[in-house]
Amino acid sequence: MTLLIEDNNRVRTLTLNRPDALNAFNEALYDATTVALRAAAEDPDVAVVLLTGAGRGFSAGNDLVEMQERITNPESTPGEHGFYGMLEVLADFPKPLICAVNGVGVGIGATILGFADLAFMSSSARLKCPFTSLGVAPEAASSYLMPRLLGRQNAAWLLMSSEWVDATEAQQMGLVWKVCEPDDLLAEARRHAEILAAKPISSLVAVKQAMVAPIRDAISAAVEREKALFVELVGAAANVDALAQFADRKR
Numbered sequence: 001m002t003l004l005i006e007d008n009n010r011v012r013t014l015t016l017n018r019p020d021a022l023n024a025f026n027e028a029l030y031d032a033t034t035v036a037l038r039a040a041a042e043d044p045d046v047a048v049v050l051l052t053g054a055g056r057g058f059s060a061g062n063d064l065v066e067m068q069e070r071i072t073n074p075e076s077t078p079g080e081h082g083f084y085g086m087l088e089v090l091a092d093f094p095k096p097l098i099c100a101v102n103g104v105g106v107g108i109g110a111t112i113l114g115f116a117d118l119a120f121m122s123s124s125a126r127l128k129c130p131f132t133s134l135g136v137a138p139e140a141a142s143s144y145l146m147p148r149l150l151g152r153q154n155a156a157w158l159l160m161s162s163e164w165v166d167a168t169e170a171q172q173m174g175l176v177w178k179v180c181e182p183d184d185l186l187a188e189a190r191r192h193a194e195i196l197a198a199k200p201i202s203s204l205v206a207v208k209q210a211m212v213a214p215i216r217d218a219i220s221a222a223v224e225r226e227k228a229l230f231v232e233l234v235g236a237a238a239n240v241d242a243l244a245q246f247a248d249r250k251r
Contacts (some may be wrong), residue, residue, distance in 0.1 A: 003032040004054065010047040010197035011190060012040045019055025024063040025086075025108055027079030034081040037089045047197035047204060049093070050189055051112075052100040058125065061107025064134075064243060083108070084223070087140055090115040091212075091219050094205045096196050100189035101125045101176065107139065110158075110165075113175055114145030117208065120189040121176040126164045133162035135238025137229035144222035148215070150174050 004015040014036050016023035023029075040046045053059055062083070081089075090097070090112065099113055101121040110127040113119045121127075131138050138159050146155035154173040158165060167179045180188045196204060233239055 002026075002029045003036055005036055007046070008190075009194050010045060010201075011050055011193040012043070012046045012048070013050045013052065013190075014040075016051070016053040016059055019053075019057065021063065022057030022060035022104060022106075023053040023055070023109070024060040025083070026063040027082060030083055030086045031079040031081045034086045034089050037086075037093055041089075041092075041094055044201070046095065047199070047201045048096045048098060048193045050098045050100060050193050051116075052186065052189070053102050053109075055103070057103040057109075058099075058101045058105040059107075059109030059112070060104060061109045061130070083139075084227070087223060091141070091216065091223075094208060095201065096193075096204055096208065098189055098193050098196075100185055101127070102182070102185055104128075106130060110175075111138070111140035111142040111146070114140060114142055114149060118178075118189075118192060119176040120178050120180055120185060120192075121167045121170055122182045122185045123167045123179050124182050126166055127158075127170055127175065128162065128164050129159050130162045132160055134242045135236065136233045137226050139226055139230065141219045141222040141226070143226055144215075144218055 002017055004017045006013045006015070014033065016029065016033070018024060018026070018029060037049065040049045093115070096117045097115060099116040099119045101113070101119065103122065103125050105125065105127045107130060110129050129138065129142065142159060146158060149155070150158065150173045157163070158173070158175070165173070165175070167176070170176045171179050178188065
């Protein structure tokens with residue numbers, strides 16, 4: 001099971017479950033997460049979704065081994081929903097979404113926080129957006145969501161530097177709401193999730209809809225801009241070299 005699902009007190013916990021790969025997203029995990037978020041959105045007994053990772057990683061981002069395979073092998077088959085399907089569900093998710101960053105978050109493991117209503121982070125966790133080190137463009141509407149969330153200069157550093165950001169810095173930037181000791185992370189995230197989940201779902205949905213509606217079209221526009229830039233850069237020399245170096249390190 002690439003994704004674990006657990007219900008408790010109207011909170012549905014989704015746990016990314018590829019611990020040996022630091023919960024990197026392959027096509028199967030994109031599909032499973034998309035399906036699970038849709039199901040949670042439609043379930044009248046689910047008020048809040050809590051997303052976390054199994055093992056020592058939150059998510060190492062895109063599975064670069066599979067990504068290289070898709071670039072070099074034209075016959076490789078994409079998943080049913082894939083990366084962009086998951087983004088669409090995240091952008092339209094009508095209920096509170098809480099992220100509990102239990103370990104490293106890279107790429108989509110960091111940019112997914114742009115879609116979180118609340119984000120908690122372990123004091124030992126770290127985040128990185130490695131786009132420039134991979135020779136590619138940003139993703140997940142981060143070019144739009146991160147400047148809104150963090151301010152322009154914090155977003156510029158996060159998206160341009162490919163440097164690690166620790167929990168203290170992430171909180172100072174506004175990327176996460178609360179930093180917790182590792183052993184307290186899930187309990188604290190769940191405690192806050194249950195406070196929200198005790199409220200009428202219709203009211204929670206109304207609040208979120210009112211907050212997201214003014215920016216929903218801008219999110220879609222950012223995704224399309226990023227997609228065009230990504231297509232332009234992926235497979236170019238800088239990207240090919242970076243992926244080859246990554247594959248060599250893995251071997």
